[in-house]
Amino acid sequence: MALNKEGPMERKRFFDELESMDRKDRDLYQLEKLKEQIKRAYENAVAIKELFDRANIKPDMIKTFYDLEKVPIIRKTDVIEFQKRYPPYGGFLTVPENEIQRVFITPGPIYLPHQIEEISWFGKSFFAAGFTKGDVVINTPTYHMSPAGILFHEGLRVTGATVIPTGVGNTDSQIKTMLDLKVTGFAGMPSFLMTIIKRAEELGYNFRKDFKLKKAWFTGEMLPASMRKVFEEEYGIDTYQCYSVTELGGCVAYECAEKKGMHFMDEYLIEIVDPETGKSLREGEVGELVATPINNPYWGLVRFGTGDMTSYITEPCSCGRTSYRITGIVGRSTDAVKVRGMFIVKKQMEAFFANIDEISRYQVIVERKEQRDELSLKVELKDESIDRSELKKRIEEEFPKSLRVRLDRIEFCEKGNIKEEETLIDKRKWD
Numbered sequence: 001m002a003l004n005k006e007g008p009m010e011r012k013r014f015f016d017e018l019e020s021m022d023r024k025d026r027d028l029y030q031l032e033k034l035k036e037q038i039k040r041a042y043e044n045a046v047a048i049k050e051l052f053d054r055a056n057i058k059p060d061m062i063k064t065f066y067d068l069e070k071v072p073i074i075r076k077t078d079v080i081e082f083q084k085r086y087p088p089y090g091g092f093l094t095v096p097e098n099e100i101q102r103v104f105i106t107p108g109p110i111y112l113p114h115q116i117e118e119i120s121w122f123g124k125s126f127f128a129a130g131f132t133k134g135d136v137v138i139n140t141p142t143y144h145m146s147p148a149g150i151l152f153h154e155g156l157r158v159t160g161a162t163v164i165p166t167g168v169g170n171t172d173s174q175i176k177t178m179l180d181l182k183v184t185g186f187a188g189m190p191s192f193l194m195t196i197i198k199r200a201e202e203l204g205y206n207f208r209k210d211f212k213l214k215k216a217w218f219t220g221e222m223l224p225a226s227m228r229k230v231f232e233e234e235y236g237i238d239t240y241q242c243y244s245v246t247e248l249g250g251c252v253a254y255e256c257a258e259k260k261g262m263h264f265m266d267e268y269l270i271e272i273v274d275p276e277t278g279k280s281l282r283e284g285e286v287g288e289l290v291a292t293p294i295n296n297p298y299w300g301l302v303r304f305g306t307g308d309m310t311s312y313i314t315e316p317c318s319c320g321r322t323s324y325r326i327t328g329i330v331g332r333s334t335d336a337v338k339v340r341g342m343f344i345v346k347k348q349m350e351a352f353f354a355n356i357d358e359i360s361r362y363q364v365i366v367e368r369k370e371q372r373d374e375l376s377l378k379v380e381l382k383d384e385s386i387d388r389s390e391l392k393k394r395i396e397e398e399f400p401k402s403l404r405v406r407l408d409r410i411e412f413c414e415k416g417n418i419k420e421e422e423t424l425i426d427k428r429k430w431d
Protein backbone atom coordinates (compact mmCIF):
# COMPACT_ATOMS: atom_id res chain seq x y z
CA MET A 1 0.00 0.00 0.00
CA ALA A 2 1.64 3.18 -1.17
CA LEU A 3 -0.36 5.75 0.79
CA ASN A 4 2.08 7.97 2.55
CA LYS A 5 1.49 8.26 6.28
CA GLU A 6 4.78 9.98 7.02
CA GLY A 7 5.78 13.49 6.04
CA PRO A 8 4.80 16.94 7.23
CA MET A 9 1.09 16.42 6.64
CA GLU A 10 -0.25 13.02 7.52
CA ARG A 11 -2.41 11.93 4.68
CA LYS A 12 -5.79 10.44 5.47
CA ARG A 13 -6.29 6.92 4.20
CA PHE A 14 -9.75 7.28 2.75
CA PHE A 15 -11.52 10.01 0.89
CA ASP A 16 -14.69 9.58 2.94
CA GLU A 17 -16.07 7.24 5.56
CA LEU A 18 -18.19 5.31 3.03
CA GLU A 19 -15.13 3.76 1.45
CA SER A 20 -14.20 1.74 4.53
CA MET A 21 -17.74 1.16 5.80
CA ASP A 22 -18.62 -2.26 7.14
CA ARG A 23 -20.25 -4.19 4.31
CA LYS A 24 -23.50 -4.80 6.16
CA ASP A 25 -23.77 -1.11 6.98
CA ARG A 26 -23.11 -0.22 3.36
CA ASP A 27 -25.87 -2.55 2.21
CA LEU A 28 -28.31 -0.89 4.59
CA TYR A 29 -27.16 2.58 3.57
CA GLN A 30 -27.37 1.82 -0.15
CA LEU A 31 -30.73 0.11 0.11
CA GLU A 32 -32.15 3.12 1.91
CA LYS A 33 -30.69 5.49 -0.71
CA LEU A 34 -31.93 3.26 -3.53
CA LYS A 35 -35.48 3.35 -2.20
CA GLU A 36 -35.28 7.14 -1.97
CA GLN A 37 -34.00 7.39 -5.53
CA ILE A 38 -36.76 5.15 -6.87
CA LYS A 39 -39.48 6.99 -4.98
CA ARG A 40 -38.13 10.38 -6.10
CA ALA A 41 -37.83 9.21 -9.70
CA TYR A 42 -41.29 7.62 -9.79
CA GLU A 43 -42.94 10.68 -8.33
CA ASN A 44 -41.11 13.32 -10.37
CA ALA A 45 -39.75 11.74 -13.54
CA VAL A 46 -42.48 10.86 -16.04
CA ALA A 47 -40.23 8.48 -17.97
CA ILE A 48 -39.67 6.38 -14.86
CA LYS A 49 -43.36 6.42 -13.95
CA GLU A 50 -44.17 5.27 -17.45
CA LEU A 51 -41.59 2.46 -17.38
CA PHE A 52 -42.65 1.28 -13.92
CA ASP A 53 -46.35 1.37 -14.77
CA ARG A 54 -45.75 -0.56 -17.97
CA ALA A 55 -43.95 -3.26 -15.97
CA ASN A 56 -46.58 -3.16 -13.21
CA ILE A 57 -44.13 -2.08 -10.58
CA LYS A 58 -44.72 0.30 -7.69
CA PRO A 59 -41.77 1.83 -5.83
CA ASP A 60 -42.73 0.11 -2.55
CA MET A 61 -42.29 -3.26 -4.26
CA ILE A 62 -38.53 -2.69 -4.22
CA LYS A 63 -37.65 -3.97 -0.76
CA THR A 64 -34.35 -5.72 -1.46
CA PHE A 65 -31.58 -5.37 -4.04
CA TYR A 66 -32.95 -8.44 -5.82
CA ASP A 67 -36.35 -6.78 -6.29
CA LEU A 68 -34.57 -4.40 -8.61
CA GLU A 69 -34.37 -7.20 -11.18
CA LYS A 70 -38.06 -6.61 -11.90
CA VAL A 71 -37.28 -3.12 -13.19
CA PRO A 72 -36.51 -3.01 -16.92
CA ILE A 73 -32.98 -1.92 -17.88
CA ILE A 74 -32.81 1.53 -19.44
CA ARG A 75 -30.31 1.86 -22.27
CA LYS A 76 -28.77 4.83 -24.01
CA THR A 77 -31.14 4.38 -26.96
CA ASP A 78 -34.11 4.54 -24.54
CA VAL A 79 -32.81 7.81 -23.07
CA ILE A 80 -32.48 9.30 -26.58
CA GLU A 81 -35.98 8.08 -27.46
CA PHE A 82 -37.48 9.55 -24.28
CA GLN A 83 -35.70 12.88 -24.88
CA LYS A 84 -37.38 13.07 -28.28
CA ARG A 85 -40.78 12.38 -26.72
CA TYR A 86 -40.35 14.59 -23.66
CA PRO A 87 -37.85 17.26 -24.69
CA PRO A 88 -35.39 18.29 -23.60
CA TYR A 89 -34.65 16.01 -20.61
CA GLY A 90 -36.71 12.97 -21.54
CA GLY A 91 -38.78 12.91 -18.40
CA PHE A 92 -35.84 11.87 -16.22
CA LEU A 93 -35.45 15.19 -14.44
CA THR A 94 -36.52 15.09 -10.78
CA VAL A 95 -36.25 18.83 -9.98
CA PRO A 96 -37.85 21.92 -11.58
CA GLU A 97 -35.88 23.08 -14.64
CA ASN A 98 -34.84 26.36 -13.01
CA GLU A 99 -32.93 24.37 -10.36
CA ILE A 100 -30.54 22.91 -12.93
CA GLN A 101 -26.99 24.08 -12.34
CA ARG A 102 -25.48 22.95 -15.61
CA VAL A 103 -26.24 20.78 -18.60
CA PHE A 104 -23.78 18.53 -20.39
CA ILE A 105 -24.39 17.38 -23.93
CA THR A 106 -23.22 13.94 -24.96
CA PRO A 107 -23.47 12.21 -28.35
CA GLY A 108 -27.03 11.28 -29.21
CA PRO A 109 -27.54 14.07 -28.34
CA ILE A 110 -28.40 13.45 -24.72
CA TYR A 111 -29.01 16.51 -22.57
CA LEU A 112 -27.64 15.65 -19.18
CA PRO A 113 -28.57 17.96 -16.30
CA HIS A 114 -25.88 17.85 -13.65
CA GLN A 115 -25.69 18.90 -10.05
CA ILE A 116 -22.44 20.15 -8.60
CA GLU A 117 -21.68 17.34 -6.19
CA GLU A 118 -21.20 18.01 -2.50
CA ILE A 119 -18.19 15.77 -2.64
CA SER A 120 -16.66 15.22 -6.05
CA TRP A 121 -17.16 11.60 -7.12
CA PHE A 122 -14.09 11.78 -9.32
CA GLY A 123 -12.23 13.19 -6.34
CA LYS A 124 -12.40 9.76 -4.74
CA SER A 125 -10.75 8.21 -7.75
CA PHE A 126 -7.94 10.79 -7.92
CA PHE A 127 -7.42 10.50 -4.19
CA ALA A 128 -7.19 6.71 -4.39
CA ALA A 129 -4.63 7.17 -7.17
CA GLY A 130 -2.46 9.23 -4.82
CA PHE A 131 -2.97 12.69 -6.36
CA THR A 132 -2.30 15.34 -3.76
CA LYS A 133 -1.28 18.92 -3.08
CA GLY A 134 1.98 19.61 -4.87
CA ASP A 135 0.98 17.70 -7.97
CA VAL A 136 0.73 19.71 -11.18
CA VAL A 137 -1.61 17.96 -13.57
CA ILE A 138 -2.51 18.37 -17.22
CA ASN A 139 -6.18 17.54 -17.70
CA THR A 140 -6.47 16.43 -21.33
CA PRO A 141 -10.11 15.61 -22.12
CA THR A 142 -12.43 18.11 -23.74
CA TYR A 143 -13.94 20.89 -21.63
CA HIS A 144 -16.73 21.50 -24.14
CA MET A 145 -20.19 19.99 -24.01
CA SER A 146 -19.27 16.65 -22.44
CA PRO A 147 -18.74 16.24 -18.68
CA ALA A 148 -15.18 14.87 -18.76
CA GLY A 149 -13.00 17.99 -18.62
CA ILE A 150 -14.89 19.88 -15.92
CA LEU A 151 -15.62 16.87 -13.73
CA PHE A 152 -12.03 15.59 -13.75
CA HIS A 153 -10.88 19.14 -13.08
CA GLU A 154 -13.09 19.38 -10.00
CA GLY A 155 -12.02 15.92 -8.86
CA LEU A 156 -8.35 16.85 -9.10
CA ARG A 157 -8.92 20.11 -7.24
CA VAL A 158 -10.38 18.44 -4.18
CA THR A 159 -7.17 16.44 -3.76
CA GLY A 160 -5.27 19.76 -3.60
CA ALA A 161 -3.52 19.23 -6.94
CA THR A 162 -2.89 22.14 -9.32
CA VAL A 163 -4.79 21.60 -12.57
CA ILE A 164 -3.88 22.89 -16.02
CA PRO A 165 -6.90 22.72 -18.33
CA THR A 166 -4.96 21.79 -21.46
CA GLY A 167 -7.91 19.94 -22.98
CA VAL A 168 -7.82 17.73 -26.02
CA GLY A 169 -5.07 17.45 -28.62
CA ASN A 170 -2.24 19.92 -29.37
CA THR A 171 0.47 17.41 -28.52
CA ASP A 172 3.35 19.85 -28.96
CA SER A 173 1.87 22.47 -26.69
CA GLN A 174 1.06 19.79 -24.11
CA ILE A 175 4.75 18.87 -24.22
CA LYS A 176 5.89 22.47 -23.79
CA THR A 177 3.45 22.94 -20.89
CA MET A 178 4.73 19.77 -19.23
CA LEU A 179 8.30 21.00 -19.41
CA ASP A 180 7.67 24.64 -18.48
CA LEU A 181 5.34 23.94 -15.56
CA LYS A 182 7.13 20.77 -14.38
CA VAL A 183 3.99 18.70 -14.71
CA THR A 184 3.86 15.65 -12.43
CA GLY A 185 0.47 14.20 -13.36
CA PHE A 186 -1.66 13.34 -16.37
CA ALA A 187 -5.43 12.84 -16.62
CA GLY A 188 -7.00 11.47 -19.78
CA MET A 189 -6.76 8.52 -22.12
CA PRO A 190 -3.78 6.15 -22.12
CA SER A 191 -3.41 6.29 -25.91
CA PHE A 192 -3.02 10.07 -25.74
CA LEU A 193 -0.29 9.89 -23.09
CA MET A 194 1.53 7.39 -25.29
CA THR A 195 1.19 9.83 -28.22
CA ILE A 196 2.72 12.59 -26.08
CA ILE A 197 5.63 10.40 -25.00
CA LYS A 198 6.38 9.23 -28.54
CA ARG A 199 6.22 12.78 -29.86
CA ALA A 200 8.55 14.00 -27.10
CA GLU A 201 11.02 11.29 -28.09
CA GLU A 202 10.70 12.31 -31.72
CA LEU A 203 11.62 15.84 -30.67
CA GLY A 204 14.78 14.45 -29.11
CA TYR A 205 13.82 14.34 -25.43
CA ASN A 206 14.63 11.57 -23.02
CA PHE A 207 11.19 11.28 -21.45
CA ARG A 208 12.27 9.75 -18.18
CA LYS A 209 15.06 12.27 -17.65
CA ASP A 210 13.65 15.48 -19.09
CA PHE A 211 10.07 15.26 -17.77
CA LYS A 212 8.75 15.19 -14.21
CA LEU A 213 5.66 13.08 -14.99
CA LYS A 214 5.19 10.47 -12.26
CA LYS A 215 1.45 9.71 -12.18
CA ALA A 216 -1.20 9.09 -14.77
CA TRP A 217 -4.91 8.65 -14.29
CA PHE A 218 -6.80 7.05 -17.13
CA THR A 219 -10.38 6.70 -18.18
CA GLY A 220 -12.33 6.55 -21.43
CA GLU A 221 -10.55 3.53 -22.79
CA MET A 222 -9.16 0.40 -21.21
CA LEU A 223 -5.51 0.20 -20.30
CA PRO A 224 -4.01 -2.99 -21.73
CA ALA A 225 -1.62 -4.73 -19.32
CA SER A 226 1.16 -4.50 -21.89
CA MET A 227 0.77 -0.72 -22.20
CA ARG A 228 0.64 -0.30 -18.44
CA LYS A 229 3.90 -2.19 -18.18
CA VAL A 230 5.57 0.17 -20.66
CA PHE A 231 4.33 3.28 -18.78
CA GLU A 232 5.43 1.93 -15.43
CA GLU A 233 8.65 0.12 -16.22
CA GLU A 234 10.07 2.06 -19.14
CA TYR A 235 8.88 5.53 -18.20
CA GLY A 236 8.51 5.28 -14.41
CA ILE A 237 4.88 6.51 -14.44
CA ASP A 238 2.51 5.17 -11.79
CA THR A 239 -0.78 4.45 -13.61
CA TYR A 240 -4.37 4.27 -12.37
CA GLN A 241 -7.65 3.46 -14.03
CA CYS A 242 -11.13 4.78 -13.52
CA TYR A 243 -14.33 3.48 -15.08
CA SER A 244 -16.70 6.31 -15.89
CA VAL A 245 -19.99 6.48 -17.76
CA THR A 246 -21.06 9.72 -19.40
CA GLU A 247 -24.82 9.11 -19.16
CA LEU A 248 -24.46 8.44 -15.46
CA GLY A 249 -22.55 11.68 -15.14
CA GLY A 250 -19.54 10.32 -13.36
CA CYS A 251 -17.05 7.92 -11.95
CA VAL A 252 -18.53 4.47 -11.42
CA ALA A 253 -15.49 2.45 -10.29
CA TYR A 254 -11.88 3.31 -9.53
CA GLU A 255 -8.54 1.75 -8.80
CA CYS A 256 -6.62 2.01 -5.54
CA ALA A 257 -2.87 1.54 -5.11
CA GLU A 258 -3.31 -2.25 -5.09
CA LYS A 259 -4.36 -2.09 -8.77
CA LYS A 260 -6.32 -5.32 -8.53
CA GLY A 261 -9.68 -4.29 -9.90
CA MET A 262 -11.71 -1.10 -9.62
CA HIS A 263 -13.70 -0.41 -6.46
CA PHE A 264 -17.43 0.14 -6.87
CA MET A 265 -18.32 3.75 -6.27
CA ASP A 266 -20.66 4.02 -3.28
CA GLU A 267 -22.80 6.62 -5.03
CA TYR A 268 -24.26 3.96 -7.33
CA LEU A 269 -26.00 0.69 -6.82
CA ILE A 270 -24.03 -1.49 -9.19
CA GLU A 271 -25.23 -4.80 -10.60
CA ILE A 272 -23.52 -7.22 -12.98
CA VAL A 273 -26.34 -8.87 -14.89
CA ASP A 274 -27.20 -11.14 -17.76
CA PRO A 275 -27.98 -8.51 -20.45
CA GLU A 276 -30.72 -10.74 -21.89
CA THR A 277 -32.66 -11.41 -18.69
CA GLY A 278 -31.52 -8.58 -16.40
CA LYS A 279 -30.86 -11.11 -13.61
CA SER A 280 -27.87 -10.66 -11.33
CA LEU A 281 -24.89 -12.89 -11.92
CA ARG A 282 -22.60 -14.51 -9.41
CA GLU A 283 -19.10 -13.42 -8.53
CA GLY A 284 -16.69 -14.01 -11.38
CA GLU A 285 -19.34 -14.42 -14.10
CA VAL A 286 -19.12 -12.01 -17.01
CA GLY A 287 -22.15 -9.78 -17.53
CA GLU A 288 -23.30 -6.23 -18.21
CA LEU A 289 -22.65 -3.48 -15.70
CA VAL A 290 -25.94 -1.85 -14.75
CA ALA A 291 -25.89 1.12 -12.39
CA THR A 292 -28.46 3.18 -10.52
CA PRO A 293 -27.25 6.52 -9.17
CA ILE A 294 -28.45 6.68 -5.57
CA ASN A 295 -27.03 10.06 -4.60
CA ASN A 296 -28.24 12.19 -7.48
CA PRO A 297 -31.27 14.32 -6.63
CA TYR A 298 -31.41 15.64 -10.23
CA TRP A 299 -31.41 12.73 -12.54
CA GLY A 300 -33.96 9.97 -12.07
CA LEU A 301 -32.24 7.17 -13.92
CA VAL A 302 -32.87 3.69 -12.56
CA ARG A 303 -30.95 0.65 -13.80
CA PHE A 304 -28.94 2.22 -16.58
CA GLY A 305 -27.45 -0.52 -18.78
CA THR A 306 -23.96 0.56 -19.78
CA GLY A 307 -23.45 -2.17 -22.39
CA ASP A 308 -20.03 -2.80 -20.86
CA MET A 309 -19.19 -6.38 -19.93
CA THR A 310 -17.28 -7.14 -16.76
CA SER A 311 -17.28 -9.39 -13.69
CA TYR A 312 -16.91 -8.61 -10.01
CA ILE A 313 -14.98 -9.89 -7.03
CA THR A 314 -15.99 -9.70 -3.38
CA GLU A 315 -12.59 -10.52 -1.86
CA PRO A 316 -11.63 -7.77 0.61
CA CYS A 317 -8.95 -5.43 -0.74
CA SER A 318 -5.82 -4.88 1.29
CA CYS A 319 -6.14 -1.11 0.84
CA GLY A 320 -8.95 -1.21 3.41
CA ARG A 321 -11.72 -0.10 1.06
CA THR A 322 -14.59 -2.50 1.60
CA SER A 323 -16.52 -2.22 -1.65
CA TYR A 324 -16.59 -4.96 -4.25
CA ARG A 325 -14.43 -4.51 -7.32
CA ILE A 326 -14.93 -4.93 -11.05
CA THR A 327 -12.11 -6.76 -12.72
CA GLY A 328 -11.93 -4.59 -15.83
CA ILE A 329 -14.13 -4.06 -18.86
CA VAL A 330 -13.73 -6.98 -21.26
CA GLY A 331 -15.91 -5.70 -24.09
CA ARG A 332 -19.42 -4.68 -25.13
CA SER A 333 -22.60 -6.69 -24.60
CA THR A 334 -23.33 -6.41 -28.33
CA ASP A 335 -20.07 -8.25 -28.88
CA ALA A 336 -20.88 -11.17 -26.61
CA VAL A 337 -22.46 -14.57 -27.16
CA LYS A 338 -24.05 -16.65 -24.45
CA VAL A 339 -22.81 -20.20 -24.30
CA ARG A 340 -24.25 -22.59 -21.72
CA GLY A 341 -25.24 -19.66 -19.54
CA MET A 342 -21.88 -17.87 -19.72
CA PHE A 343 -21.07 -14.90 -21.90
CA ILE A 344 -18.07 -15.10 -24.17
CA VAL A 345 -17.01 -11.58 -25.03
CA LYS A 346 -15.19 -11.43 -28.33
CA LYS A 347 -12.48 -9.04 -27.16
CA GLN A 348 -11.76 -11.06 -24.04
CA MET A 349 -11.50 -14.20 -26.13
CA GLU A 350 -9.16 -12.48 -28.58
CA ALA A 351 -6.98 -11.35 -25.69
CA PHE A 352 -6.77 -14.97 -24.55
CA PHE A 353 -5.60 -16.22 -27.96
CA ALA A 354 -3.17 -13.32 -28.36
CA ASN A 355 -1.16 -14.94 -25.58
CA ILE A 356 -0.78 -18.26 -27.37
CA ASP A 357 2.23 -17.82 -29.58
CA GLU A 358 1.91 -21.08 -31.51
CA ILE A 359 -1.37 -20.09 -33.16
CA SER A 360 -1.52 -18.05 -36.34
CA ARG A 361 -5.30 -18.09 -36.84
CA TYR A 362 -8.25 -19.49 -34.95
CA GLN A 363 -11.99 -19.63 -34.97
CA VAL A 364 -14.37 -20.38 -32.13
CA ILE A 365 -17.70 -21.80 -33.26
CA VAL A 366 -20.89 -22.04 -31.24
CA GLU A 367 -23.47 -24.58 -32.39
CA ARG A 368 -26.60 -26.10 -30.90
CA LYS A 369 -26.75 -29.88 -30.81
CA GLU A 370 -29.43 -31.86 -28.97
CA GLN A 371 -30.53 -28.88 -26.89
CA ARG A 372 -26.99 -28.17 -25.78
CA ASP A 373 -24.59 -25.42 -26.84
CA GLU A 374 -21.48 -26.90 -28.33
CA LEU A 375 -18.26 -24.97 -28.49
CA SER A 376 -15.48 -25.90 -30.86
CA LEU A 377 -12.18 -24.37 -31.81
CA LYS A 378 -10.37 -24.49 -35.12
CA VAL A 379 -6.70 -23.64 -35.11
CA GLU A 380 -4.06 -22.92 -37.73
CA LEU A 381 -0.51 -23.29 -36.44
CA LYS A 382 2.37 -20.95 -37.16
CA ASP A 383 4.64 -23.90 -37.64
CA GLU A 384 3.73 -27.51 -38.42
CA SER A 385 6.43 -28.85 -36.10
CA ILE A 386 4.55 -27.61 -33.00
CA ASP A 387 3.55 -30.37 -30.56
CA ARG A 388 -0.22 -30.52 -31.13
CA SER A 389 -1.16 -32.71 -28.20
CA GLU A 390 0.72 -30.51 -25.73
CA LEU A 391 -0.91 -27.38 -27.18
CA LYS A 392 -4.36 -28.98 -27.21
CA LYS A 393 -4.01 -29.96 -23.56
CA ARG A 394 -2.87 -26.46 -22.62
CA ILE A 395 -5.76 -24.74 -24.42
CA GLU A 396 -8.26 -27.19 -22.89
CA GLU A 397 -6.99 -26.29 -19.43
CA GLU A 398 -6.51 -22.53 -19.85
CA PHE A 399 -9.57 -21.60 -21.95
CA PRO A 400 -12.15 -22.30 -19.18
CA LYS A 401 -10.00 -20.48 -16.62
CA SER A 402 -10.21 -17.34 -18.68
CA LEU A 403 -13.58 -17.66 -20.46
CA ARG A 404 -15.39 -19.87 -17.91
CA VAL A 405 -16.71 -22.31 -20.54
CA ARG A 406 -15.15 -25.59 -21.66
CA LEU A 407 -14.33 -26.29 -25.28
CA ASP A 408 -15.96 -29.45 -26.62
CA ARG A 409 -13.57 -29.91 -29.50
CA ILE A 410 -10.26 -28.61 -30.80
CA GLU A 411 -9.40 -29.19 -34.41
CA PHE A 412 -6.17 -28.34 -36.25
CA CYS A 413 -6.54 -27.14 -39.86
CA GLU A 414 -4.27 -26.58 -42.78
CA LYS A 415 -3.18 -23.01 -43.40
CA GLY A 416 -5.64 -20.86 -45.37
CA ASN A 417 -8.85 -22.40 -44.02
CA ILE A 418 -9.70 -19.70 -41.49
CA LYS A 419 -10.56 -16.10 -42.26
CA GLU A 420 -8.63 -13.82 -39.93
CA GLU A 421 -11.56 -11.59 -39.01
CA GLU A 422 -13.95 -14.43 -38.20
CA THR A 423 -12.72 -15.29 -34.72
CA LEU A 424 -16.12 -16.02 -33.18
CA ILE A 425 -19.03 -17.51 -35.08
CA ASP A 426 -22.46 -18.24 -33.68
CA LYS A 427 -24.19 -20.84 -35.89
CA ARG A 428 -27.16 -21.37 -33.62
CA LYS A 429 -30.62 -20.75 -34.99
CA TRP A 430 -33.40 -19.73 -32.63
CA ASP A 431 -36.84 -20.40 -34.07
Ligand SMILES: [Zn+2]
Pocket residue numbers: 256257258263317318319320321
Ligand atom coordinates in the same frame (compact mmCIF):
# COMPACT_ATOMS: atom_id res chain seq x y z
ZN1 LIG B 1 -8.35 -1.36 -2.83
